[in-house]
Amino acid sequence: MNSRYKRVAAVTIALFAFSCDKSDDQKATHAYDANKGKAVYAVHCQSCHGEAGSGDGFMGSKTATKPRNYKEEGFYYGSDFAAIRKTIKKGIVQNGMPAFDSILSEEELNAVSMYIRNTLGL
Numbered sequence: 194m195n196s197r198y199k200r201v202a203a204v205t206i207a208l209f210a211f212s213c214d215k216s217d218d219q220k221a222t223h224a225y226d227a228n229k230g231k232a233v234y235a236v237h238c239q240s241c242h243g244e245a246g247s248g249d250g251f252m253g254s255k256t257a258t259k260p261r262n263y264k265e266e267g268f269y270y271g272s273d274f275a276a277i278r279k280t281i282k283k284g285i286v287q288n289g290m291p292a293f294d295s296i297l298s299e300e301e302l303n304a305v306s307m308y309i310r311n312t313l314g315l
């Protein structure tokens with residue numbers, strides 16, 4: 194009897210820990226401010242990527258590689274939140290995509306990654 198209770202308690206604790214992990218993850222991917230994402234994009238990204246993410250910003254034709262049209266061509270470097278965030282953070286410097294890790298805060302990185310994925314992406 195006693196050990197059965199212990200087992201139930203252990204399972205409950207494990208489930209609780211698991212659900213905490215999950216909600217942290219959801220916080221990272223879903224808690225973001227869409228207006229902030231849009232504002233960061235307008236200041237730091239639009240000049241190359243264009244207002245709608247189609248790669249037609251005025252500087253988009255001057256980079257080593259033309260930025261892709263997110264809606265029509267998708268994301269070559271990965272389309273989930275983590276991949277997009279990593280691309281933005283580290284850049285693809287040799288092709289003309291700057292690294293933003295020393296320019297944007299973690300919160301701004303989250304917001305602009307979600308904005309690109311949810312609003313401008315496929």
Ligand code: HEC
Nearest residue numbers: 237238241256258260261268269270271280285288289290
């Ligand atoms: C100086 C021009 C320039 C600026 C500014 C710029 N980018 Fe880029 N970006 C590029 C180019 C060029 C590519 C394409 C690189 C390639 O295809 O190898 C690219 C690629 C990307 C990709 C990868 C797309 C894919 O196909 O996977 C993402 C995501 C991205 N940029 C997001 C951003 C965000 C967010 C900002 C602003 C915080 C930003 N970029 C600012 C030029 C720029």
